[in-house]
Amino acid sequence: MKRYSAFAIAKEALGYHVGWERAWGNPEPKPEYEVVIVGAGGHGLATAYYLAKNHGITNVVVLEKGWLGGGNTGRNTTIIRSNYLQDPSAEIFELSRRLYEDLSQKLNFNIMFSPRGVLMLAQTEHELRAWERTAHANRLFGIESEMVTPERIKRIVPIINIEGPRYPVLGGLWQARGGTARHDAVAWGYARAASDLGVDIIQQCEVTGIDRDEHGVTGVRTSRGAIRCKKLCIVVAGHSGVLADMAGFRLPVESVPLQALVSEPIKPCIDCVVMANTVHGYMSQSDKGELVIGGGADGYNAYTQRGSFQHVEETVRALTETFPMISRLRMLRQWGGIVDMTGDRSPIISKTPVPGIFINCGWGTGGFKAIPGSGWAMAGLVAKGEDPVAGPFSLDRFTEGRMIDESVAAAVAH
Amino acid sequence: MLLLTCPHCGVSGDETEFAPGGEAHLKRFGPGSSDGEFETYLFYRRNPKGVHFERWRHAFGCGKWFHAARCTVTMEVFGTYPADVTEPPAELVETIRAKRPEWEGF
Numbered sequence: 064m065k066r067y068s069a070f071a072i073a074k075e076a077l078g079y080h081v082g083w084e085r086a087w088g089n090p091e092p093k094p095e096y097e098v099v100i101v102g103a104g105g106h107g108l109a110t111a112y113y114l115a116k117n118h119g120i121t122n123v124v125v126l127e128k129g130w131l132g133g134g135n136t137g138r139n140t141t142i143i144r145s146n147y148l149q150d151p152s153a154e155i156f157e158l159s160r161r162l163y164e165d166l167s168q169k170l171n172f173n174i175m176f177s178p179r180g181v182l183m184l185a186q187t188e189h190e191l192r193a194w195e196r197t198a199h200a201n202r203l204f205g206i207e208s209e210m211v212t213p214e215r216i217k218r219i220v221p222i223i224n225i226e227g228p229r230y231p232v233l234g235g236l237w238q239a240r241g242g243t244a245r246h247d248a249v250a251w252g253y254a255r256a257a258s259d260l261g262v263d264i265i266q267q268c269e270v271t272g273i274d275r276d277e278h279g280v281t282g283v284r285t286s287r288g289a290i291r292c293k294k295l296c297i298v299v300a301g302h303s304g305v306l307a308d309m310a311g312f313r314l315p316v317e318s319v320p321l322q323a324l325v326s327e328p329i330k331p332c333i334d335c336v337v338m339a340n341t342v343h344g345y346m347s348q349s350d351k352g353e354l355v356i357g358g359g360a361d362g363y364n365a366y367t368q369r370g371s372f373q374h375v376e377e378t379v380r381a382l383t384e385t386f387p388m389i390s391r392l393r394m395l396r397q398w399g400g401i402v403d404m405t406g407d408r409s410p411i412i413s414k415t416p417v418p419g420i421f422i423n424c425g426w427g428t429g430g431f432k433a434i435p436g437s438g439w440a441m442a443g444l445v446a447k448g449e450d451p452v453a454g455p456f457s458l459d460r461f462t463e464g465r466m467i468d469e470s471v472a473a474a475v476a477h
Numbered sequence: 478m479l480l481l482t483c484p485h486c487g488v489s490g491d492e493t494e495f496a497p498g499g500e501a502h503l504k505r506f507g508p509g510s511s512d513g514e515f516e517t518y519l520f521y522r523r524n525p526k527g528v529h530f531e532r533w534r535h536a537f538g539c540g541k542w543f544h545a546a547r548c549t550v551t552m553e554v555f556g557t558y559p560a561d562v563t564e565p566p567a568e569l570v571e572t573i574r575a576k577r578p579e580w581e582g583f
Contacts, residue, residue, distance in 0.1 A: 304525075305526050314524075315520035317523050318524055362496070363497035363499075364522075364524060365550075365552065366549050366550050367549075367550065373478070373492075406518075406519065406520045
């Protein structure tokens with residue numbers, strides 16, 4: 064793999080840019096691999112990369128039914144933060160945030176990580192107390208996050224309306240090293256680096272069945288032929304239930320559409336991420352100038368990747384109340400992704416009832432920020448059979464009542 | 478936007494008039510059941526990509542709970558029926574089977 068650098072750009076500029084090579088390979092599937100990963104989103108590709116990088120396992124293939132990073136990796140609002148209440152969550156999300164810091168250098172691919180700060184507004188007394196509790200938990204855990212006053216919030220985000228009328232801003236939880244990254248680039252960067260280490264990435268190859276015998280998994284059937292394997296990782300977010308069904312077990316997840324939208328591009332007006340959970344909307348500004356807006360998930364199961372109209376209205380209404388200056392902006396695009404929700408709103412990184420099959424799912428509405436840490440933990444679990452970060456997120460926590468309850472901590476989607 | 482008809486009062490309305498209540502016809506397990514059964518009742522859902530039976534409440538109407546059969550891919554509502562039954566009515570199952578021959582059944 065040729066390295067990307069300023070020198071490489073200058074050299075290619077002199078040579079009419081004909082020397083750039085494919086970012087990642089396009090191989091034919093081999094009949095057998097040691098590890099098959101289903102799903103070439105951020106989590107699947109990061110798993111492949113860390114399997115190769117941390118554990119030296121390179122006989123790996125990543126299968127993708129559509130195109131690389133075309134699912135929730137390319138549909139989220141790119142927020143990165145780690146100020147979670149529960150210790151296991153704080154550990155994996157902070158590992159993730161730390162890995163994001165120098166990911167561009169590690170992958171030699173500019174993922175445009177921008178630690179611009181994430182501000183979570185408290186607009187009720189209850190929320191204020193909950194964020195204070197989270198701030199203390201974060202401090203005990205060694206995560207940089209702090210409570211800020213309404214006056215400081217107004218200085219951080221001058222366009223915000225802190226005076227209500229419905230929900231005045233009472234304070235906020237501020238994580239200065241949180242921020243955003245280019246979501247496509249995270250998938251592309253991991254794909255390129257994994258491919259360079261010998262991992263095969265095969266797009267437009269849908270898994271149609273999973274083969275198993277009495278000892279465990281033996282392979283997968285795909286739209287491009289059967290592939291034998293020793294280990295199988297299911298990393299398919301919204302479609303986890305469908306794949307688990309093929310393998311013959313069930314999952315405690317439900318799939319619902321979550322929507323996002325972007326406005327027309329305007330001049331820079333907000334240089335951090337603001338999340339307003341009480342009125343339910345969150346917003347940041349992309350480098351192109353579009354306001355990137357996220358809102359609520361549908362209340363019922365669906366696989367439609369579009370979501371209900373009224374959520375667009377609710378989200379936009381919440382944000383025009385919080386940021387009056389955006390009230391005349393036109394919205395450019397709206398889309399949905401299918402998120403897999405667990406009962407405690409925490410992910411599942413686990414072995415399954417079928418020996419050799421591993422599952423990474425249940426990230427719900429907050430998976431993008433976790434991509435590096437999730438891949439790191441999943442790779443450890445697959446390579447060694449256990450991982451300290453993945454451990455608490457095992458599937459049997461639902462049997463044992465060992466919940467990692469972020470639904471109470473965040474009160475809404477997180 | 479979903480359009481639903483309340484089987485109790487007969488009023489049709491947008492989904493904003495109704496409140497979703499999750500998967501229908503769950504078998505409840507309580508004291509005396511095994512850990513596995515209790516876990517399944519609490520957390521495990523069918524989550525099908527296709528025909529889904531679910532509970533709704535006519536929240537901004539007559540207020541009553543009812544059941545609906547809906548496709549989670551096309552959002553087609555096959556029909557609604559009252560809440561006081563433990564399985565969908567036979568004629569509704571036939572309707573779904575006619576429209577979705579590959580459906581494995583309730």
